[in-house]
Amino acid sequence: MATFKEFRNNVKPNWCPGCGDFSIQAAIQRAAANVDLEPEDLAVISGIGCSGRISGYINAYGLHGIHGRALPIAQGVKLANRELTVIASGGDGDGFAIGMGHTVHAIRRNLNITYIVMDNQIYGLTKGQTSPRSAEGFKTKSTPEGSIESTLSPLEIAMSAGATFVAQSFSSDLKQLTALIEAGIKHEGFSLINVFSPCVTFNKINTYDWFKENIVNLEQFPDYDPANRIAAMNKIMETNGMLTGLIYQNTQRKSYEDMISGFGTEALAKQDLTLSQEHFNKLVAEFK
Ligand SMILES: Cc1ncc(C[n+]2csc(CCOP(=O)(O)OP(=O)(O)O)c2C)c(N)n1
Numbered sequence: 001m002a003t004f005k006e007f008r009n010n011v012k013p014n015w016c017p018g019c020g021d022f023s024i025q026a027a028i029q030r031a032a033a034n035v036d037l038e039p040e041d042l043a044v045i046s047g048i049g050c051s052g053r054i055s056g057y058i059n060a061y062g063l064h065g066i067h068g069r070a071l072p073i074a075q076g077v078k079l080a081n082r083e084l085t086v087i088a089s090g091g092d093g094d095g096f097a098i099g100m101g102h103t104v105h106a107i108r109r110n111l112n113i114t115y116i117v118m119d120n121q122i123y124g125l126t127k128g129q130t131s132p133r134s135a136e137g138f139k140t141k142s143t144p145e146g147s148i149e150s151t152l153s154p155l156e157i158a159m160s161a162g163a164t165f166v167a168q169s170f171s172s173d174l175k176q177l178t179a180l181i182e183a184g185i186k187h188e189g190f191s192l193i194n195v196f197s198p199c200v201t202f203n204k205i206n207t208y209d210w211f212k213e214n215i216v217n218l219e220q221f222p223d224y225d226p227a228n229r230i231a232a233m234n235k236i237m238e239t240n241g242m243l244t245g246l247i248y249q250n251t252q253r254k255s256y257e258d259m260i261s262g263f264g265t266e267a268l269a270k271q272d273l274t275l276s277q278e279h280f281n282k283l284v285a286e287f288k
């Protein structure tokens with residue numbers, strides 16, 4: 001059985017010291033070991049951004065894709081090999097700006113993928129422009145008078161897109177984050193885990209202290225039922241999207257793969273995909 005150390009490789013992350021992304025990397029490695037994966041059972045597919053580097057820092061299959069396209073690649077990987085556990089990851093710019101079209105449709109499609117968004121509420125790699133997650137009035141070099149766009153709520157969007165698993169966490173809360181990633185991996189469908197991950201270099205507003213002051217942990221509500229969709233939506237709105245924990249889970253809906261008729265459970269490479277002459281003749285007959 002692999003330990004979290006076996007999910008480490010010898011590549012030294014070049015994130016800035018103190019970047020929240022370090023803990024997300026550690027949480028993925030711990031969660032993978034805790035659910036008894038071996039490195040060859042896991043694929044980590046990432047987009048572009050500081051956060052996108054994560055696929056290179058985990059000892060598993062990995063692909064550092066293109067900006068906003070982690071999810072199309074991850075879905076392709078999952079369809080080609082259902083035996084792999086697939087984690088997609090990237091920044092809030094990657095998933096909620098350029099990649100938002102893919103995010104919404106991946107959510108409603110519900111393939112069995114865990115999507116971890118490293119949400120620092122800014123574009124880090126390109127040196128600090130506003131992202132859709134930046135607060136109104138947020139000042140950057142490209143918005144010197146403050147952002148005049150409203151802030152996007154990924155949790156509300158995910159809920160309205162028919163998500164079957166919605167969670168949020170904070171990179172400083174390694175215990176909660178690891179448990180949520182484990183739950184996301186075990187969930188038979190698409191899991192969105194949005195993780196507050198401070199950018200210590202360019203975001204001087206949404207700092208570790210700011211998150212600690214503003215986060216509302218769902219543990220405070222012992223009667224909260226994550227199976228209740230309306231309660232989940234209400235709680236997201238009541239807390240202005242700042243709550244952490246497992247917000248919503250629907251275990252009734254089948255994954256996309258499970259709904260494709262005749263789709264085998266093994267990797268496509270292991271399946272016999274030969275078209276029999278009889279089947280071929282039947283197909284041709286349909287066009288006559
Ligand atoms: C098609 C395309 N457009 C724009 C860029 C430039 N670009 C690279 S990363 C990035 C945004 C990074 O922000 P985010 O996704 O939030 O990740 P972070 O760096 O904050 O982790 C942008 C706009 C690009 N690489 N490709």
Ligand code: SF4
Pocket residue numbers: 014015016018019020021050051120124125198199200201202
């Ligand atoms: S610029 Fe920000 S997001 Fe990028 S590595 Fe540095 S602290 Fe992390």
